Amino acid sequence: MRTAASSCSEGxxxxxxxxxxxxxxxxxxxADPQKLNGAPLLNLRRNGFTGRIYPVNxxxxxxxGLTCYPSITALPEAPDVVVVMVQAAQVPGVIAECGRRGVGAAVVLTSGFEEAEGGHALAQEMARVAEEAGITLIGPNCEGVWSVAEKLVLTFGSAAARDTLHHAPIAIVSQSGAxxxxxxxxxxxxxxxxxxVVSVGNETCTDALDVxxxxxxxxxxKVALLFIEGLKDGARLLDLAQRARERGVKLVALKSGNSAIGREAAGSHTGKLASAYAIYRDVFRQAGVVQVESLAELIEAAEILTFIPPPKRSGEGQAGVSVFSIPxxxxxxxxxxxxxYGVxxxxxxxxSVTALTGILPAFGQAQNPTDLTGQVLSHPDLFEKALAIVAEDAATEALIIQLANRGPRDIRQRRELVADIARRTGLxxxxxxxxxxxxxxxxxxMIADGIVAARDPADAVRYLSWLYAARQSRTERRNARTPTLDAxxxxxxxxxxASRYLAELDLPIPQSLVVAPGTSANALACDGPYVVKALPEQAEHKTELxxxxxxxxxxxxxxxxxxRIRQRxxxxxxxxxxxxxxxxxxxxLSIVDDPDFxxxxxxxxxxxxxELWGDIAYLALPATESEIRVAIARxxxxxxxxxxxxxxxxxxxxxxxxxxxxxxxxxxxxxxxSEIELNPVFVGPHGQGLVVADVLIRHAREGADRHG
Known part of the structure; x- marks a missing residue:
């Protein structure tokens, strides 16, 4: 859990x-269930909550039909959780009363805090009171929470206006209530x-990663879906993802707010190129989080990663997806x-190739991806035999069955056959x-039978890319490092x-000499060729100038x-x-001070x-040696x-x-x-190390020089 400035919960x-x-x-x-502050009671009762309910107004x-009390203090007991729907100015007082009464948690649906003019002070006061009372507080400005197994639905949202709730091991954490x-x-x-389901709202006290x-x-x-606009102290995601892997929980994220606004102020090349999207994309990959690009994909990923098995591990040299294709x-x-998609x-x-060649028409293709031709549909035994050969090949870890224009009819006719193969092979x-x-x-x-129906080949491959990404993340253990450097x-x-700092870091530079007026390059005790350039404090990006x-x-x-340099x-x-x-x-090699990580x-x-290729990978710190090697390999x-x-x-x-x-x-x-860039770093032949030819350093303090 986090500090008073960002988290008011006690664990x-x-x-x-x-x-x-x-x-x-x-x-x-x-009392009006049609109003936003009346709907939560209706939603809670229609879903069958059997606990005690106390209206307070x-x-x-x-x-x-329930007794309504004038205050929290007047209740016959301290409720486990309080849903707060009063005006923003009244919320700190209500939270203080909850603290005196011994309430453990609060969900503040009320808006008018950080998102409103003048609301920041109210938010700080609410946070202070909740912290002192040890109250776990969700919100404010949120749509509430669901705990389906407990039939506990604390929201005004229309999504909860239903008589039956289905329970599945899919958790939702969103920075958007809608x-x-x-x-x-x-x-x-x-x-x-x-x-x-958790709508975290403004995250004044408890943020998405706390939840x-x-x-x-x-x-x-089993699967946690994350809709993220931005994270506080996002580097925590690495350790959370490690724990999730250890428990077999798959994390899937959709990130919004990916523009590069605000990056223009960066001094380094890497800083200017470090879009929010690029950093989140790479840190998600580092953490083993499956990233999707739309709400539809987030929903599909939930279905697939929850109910479909991961690709098998065949142990073959070139294992992967086998494509049983009719067209x-x-x-x-x-x-x-x-x-x-990297599948x-x-x-x-x-x-397998010999067996397929023996039963397919001469114009078919027995190599993967296959072309089995429409003949397999005309001869049911041929379809079954060919499918068995492909599915049972030792290199097959997952299977795409590509149907043609009568695909819906064909899969309905052969669903039991395909389901039997899914059960027998675990593919x-x-x-x-x-x-x-x-x-x-x-x-x-079909999903209950272990079969996913994809609209087209792009969806099919994308679904399998999620399964492969989730499989990979489960097998990689992050051996966290504790940095000990004290330069x-x-x-x-x-x-x-800058050169003194690099020497302390044991990062070598080429032989160098600062030539003062009246002195010569003769004093540099090495032969050419040479490089001559302005000092870091004189200009930022020297090549362009x-x-x-x-x-x-x-x-x-x-x-x-x-x-010539002096003249310029x-x-x-x-x-x-x-x-x-x-x-x-x-x-x-560069360090970028990211607002989220x-x-x-x-x-x-x-x-x-x-800048020509944008060939950059980003890693949240501390990064492990394995993570760095994997990033470079991409x-x-x-x-x-x-x-x-x-x-x-x-x-x-x-x-x-x-x-x-x-x-x-x-x-x-x-x-x-706030910023360090070593560029270029010349990496010598194997065993001969490297040298740092140029360095840019930017101080964190406001108005600091940022040259190098």
Whole structure:
């Protein structure tokens, strides 16, 4: 749980009171069930809640046949949870009264706090009172919570206006009340159901990750759906995701608010490129969270990850998805989609290829993805035999059955056959149609048989990509590191301090010399070629301003370049930096201070390539060595490090070690340094390490220099 500034809860006891309440009070309840502050009572009663209910409103003696009390103090007992619906100005007083009465949890539906002009002070007062009383508080400005197993529905939302609630191990945590209701409505209408729904509202006291912390420990949470606009101290997600994996809970997230507004102020190349979407995408991947792109996908992912088994682990060298395809036209499309979504295609054994070739027409295709032709539909035995060969191949981990234009009819006729294969093999099976959509009830029945109906090949492959992502995250254990680095951050962002800082971090730089007026490059005790450039404190991005010259072969060339740099700076007395020219694979290592995750490590292709290709991966800190290696492997940079076009392999281990060091340095200097960019970093041949040719450092304090 979090501090008073961000969390007012006292741990599991408070959440137990919230989600397993046996007594509920509604403060500010209206006698009119059509009003927003009257609907919660109707929703709670129609769903069969058997606990005690206490309306609280001094205007009424009774509401809905229940005794209505003038205050919390007047109640015959301290309720487990109080739903607050009074005017915003009255809320702190109500929470204070709850504290005096011994209430464990409160859900504040009232709006008019941080989201309204002048409401921030009210929110702070409410938070202070709740903190002092040890009350777990959800909201304000939220749609409430559901705890389906307890038939506890505390919301005015229309999604809860139903007589039957279906229970399934799917929890919903949303920073939008409307989205929370929509997800619950669709899952309930489809007959699947859910276990918990939490609209966190303004998160004044308890945020989405606080709620998730509790939910992943519950036996009726197998999948948690997250609708996120932004996170407070989002790096906590890494540890929460680790615990979720250990408990077999799959996390699925939809992130909104992905524009790059506010990034323009960043000084580094990586800072400017670090969109909210890019950082969330990579941190979700780092944490093992399945990311989706729409509400429809969030609902589909809930169905699939809850009820369909993960891909089998075959142990074969080239295992993956096998495609049992009747139309030939989708073969290339499906292969392209698998590559796009990172879904592996199986390579059939020679025995399977031989068996398929023996029963298929000569114009069929026995290699994966297959083209079995329409002949298999004309001969039922052929369909069954071919399907068995594909499904039982040792490399098959999952199965796509691609049907043609009479697909809905064909799957209805053969559903029992396909369901039997799903039961016998344990494979996830996706039946792909050609634009057809099966009725929701039929789709649900098929899912109960272990079969997913997809509208087209793109949906089929995307569904399997979620299953593969969830399987991968379950098998990876995050060995968390505790950074021990204690380097003193630079007092300023000039070259002298920056180079001293890099030396403390054991990050080498090329041989360097600051040339003062009247001195020569002769003093640099190394042969050319040389690089001449302005100092970090003189200019930010030197290449664009013509303030760096490379490949200077002699001391005379370097001295001439020094004069040109001074002329461009407009200062004949300016000191200028001369370095021995480094060689190797150009990479970039950077720290970006993200508003949601704090210090974030960026790794990518360096030099001008960083903006040309945008070849960057982001990791929340502290990152592990394994996470850094996986991030690099996704980049074009990895091809360069491995020896592109016959070049020798570079010292990737040195780059990983430098990334770990920079991440530790960023955590040690948190609050003092907001941005560090090492660009370019020249990674030498294997075993020869690297050198940092340039550095940008930006202090966290307002108005600090940000050059480098």
């Amino acid at each position: 599991l006891v408070g959440f137990e009171a919230l989600f397993k309440a046996r007594s509920v009070a509604f403060v500010g309840l209206s 001094p205007k009424y003696a009774e509401i809905g 989205v929370a209701g929509a997800l619950a409505r669709h899952l309930q209408d489809a007959g699947y159901g859910c276990s918990y 998730l912390d509790w939910l992943i420990e519950q036996p009726d949470t 030939g036209g989708t073969r290339a499309l499906t292969a392209d989609l698998c590559e796009r 592996p295609l199986a390579r059939f054994s020679n025995a 996830p099976i996706v039946v792909s149609l050609l634009g057809d959509v099966l009725p929701a009830a039929e789709r649900r029945e 003193e951050p630079p007092a300023d962002t000039g070259w002298a301090e 013509g303030l760096v010259e490379i490949g200077l072969k002699s001391v005379g060339d370097a001295d001439a370049a020094v004069a 700076l407009g200062d004949p007395q300016a000191p200028v930096l001369i370095q021995a020219m480094a060689k190797g694979v150009e990479a970039v 704090g210090p974030v490590l960026a790794i990518g292709t360096g030099g001008q390539g960083i 980049l074009k940079l990895s091809s360069l490090l491995n020896g592109f076009r016959g070049a020798p392999a570079a010292d990737g281990d040195a780059l990983v070690a430098a990334a770990l060091t920079l991440g530790d340095a960023a955590l040690a200097a948190r609050g003092r340094i």
